[in-house]
Amino acid sequence: MEPTCVRCQETIETTVYQCSHACTFCEPCTKTLDHICQNCGELLEPATPVTT
Template sequence: MLEMRPDCERCGTDLPAAAPGAFICSFECTFCAECAEALDDICPNCGGELMDRPTRAMKLQENFPPSATRKFKG
């Protein structure tokens, strides 16, 4: 199950689990669409490809909550 991190690691933008627009690499480093584009879809942490993160339906978030740990180091 994906961790579904709540923010962009580069700019701190909120990325709700139920909303589209988040991009992740195979290590789940997480970036907003704008930052992923600026990074040419390459993760600056591991060099992996950034791909669209799937959304998690709101009805599933109660039993399978997304992470609340923010990764932005601003």
């Protein structure tokens, strides 16, 4: 299941950006928000992929 951007509701197929509360944003929305989470005000950073 692909993550969904909390701002635009689009499925994220490229880089996922997250704050420390795991809010997920697509790259265009992250750039629009200047890398600041709209929900908590924390920095949005590229999420580390989970490997199994």
